[in-house]
Amino acid sequence: MYTLYGSPSTAGTAIHWLLLELGVPFEAKLLDFDKGEHKTPNYLALNPDGVVPTLIVDGAPVTQMAGIATLLAERHPEAGFAPPLGSPARAEYLSWTLWLANSFQPHFRAWFYPHEPAGGEAQRAVQAAARERIEAGLARLDARLVDRDYLVGDHFTTVDLLATILCRWTRNMPKPATEWPNLKRYLDTIRQRPALREVHAREGLTDWIDG
Ligand SMILES: N[C@@H](CCC(=O)N[C@@H](CS)C(=O)NCC(=O)O)C(=O)O
Numbered sequence: 198m199y200t201l202y203g204s205p206s207t208a209g210t211a212i213h214w215l216l217l218e219l220g221v222p223f224e225a226k227l228l229d230f231d232k233g234e235h236k237t238p239n240y241l242a243l244n245p246d247g248v249v250p251t252l253i254v255d256g257a258p259v260t261q262m263a264g265i266a267t268l269l270a271e272r273h274p275e276a277g278f279a280p281p282l283g284s285p286a287r288a289e290y291l292s293w294t295l296w297l298a299n300s301f302q303p304h305f306r307a308w309f310y311p312h313e314p315a316g317g318e319a320q321r322a323v324q325a326a327a328r329e330r331i332e333a334g335l336a337r338l339d340a341r342l343v344d345r346d347y348l349v350g351d352h353f354t355t356v357d358l359l360a361t362i363l364c365r366w367t368r369n370m371p372k373p374a375t376e377w378p379n380l381k382r383y384l385d386t387i388r389q390r391p392a393l394r395e396v397h398a399r400e401g402l403t404d405w406i407d408g
Contacts (some may be wrong), residue, residue: 198222199221199223199224200226201216201251202226202235202249202251203249204249204377207249208250210396210402211250211266211358211359212250212265215355215392225399227400228240235248241408248260252265252269262359265299266359267279268357276357278355289349291358293356305327308328308331338374339379340379348360361384375408393406401404
C-alpha cells in the first residue's frame with residue numbers, strides 16, 4: 198500500500214497516473230496549495246522542499262517525480278514500464294529520464310515560478326528564457342518521435358509518462374506541445390490511455406485530455 202502526497206495538475210499527477218497504470222493499492226492525499234498544506238511542519242518533515250510529489254514506500258518518504266517513477270517501474274517490473282537492468286534499451290531509458298528531470302523540467306519551474314531566480318525583478322525575462330528552452334526541448338522530443346511511437350523502445354515506459362506530464366504543462370503556453378506534429382500524434386495516442394483519463398477525472402481536470 199502506497200501513500201501519495203500530490204496536488205491536482207502538478208508533478209504529483211504523474212505519480213497518481215502511474216499508480217493507476219500499475220493497478221496497485223494506494224491512498225492519494227491531494228494537498229491544497231492555496232491553504233499551504235505543502236508547507237506545514239508535518240509535510241516538510243516528509244519533503245523538505247515543500248513540493249509534491251512525495252510517495253510513502255514501506256513507511257519511508259521518497260521524493261522527486263522522476264526518481265519515484267523509476268522506482269515504481271523497478272518495483273513492478275511485470276508492467277514493463279522500464280527496460281530491465283542490462284538490456285540494450287536501459288541506457289537510453291536512463292538518459293531520457295535524466296534529461297527530462299535535469300535538463301527539461303527545471304525550465305518549467307522557471308516559467309511557473311519566475312520570481313525564484315528573478316526576485317521581484319526581471320520575471321518577464323526569466324519567462325522569455327524559459328519559453329525558449331522549453332520550446333527547444335519540445336523540438337528535441339518531436340525530432341525523436343519522427344519515426345517512432347514511444348521515446349524509448351517499442352512500448353510505453355515511465356519516460357513517456359514523464360514527457361507527457363511535462364507536455365501537458367505547456368497547454369497554456371504560447372506554443373504548446375501539440376503544435377509539434379510528431380508530438381501531437383504521440384500525445385493523441387497517450388491521451389487515450391484509460392489511467393491518464395482516470396487521473397484527470399480523479400483530480401477534477403477537464404482541459405487538454407480531449408485535445
Ligand atoms: N524536482 C521536483 C519538483 C517538484 C515541484 O516543483 N512541484 C511543484 C508542483 S509541479 C510544487 O510542489 N510546487 C509548490 C511550491 O513550490 O510551493 C520533482 O520533480 O519532484
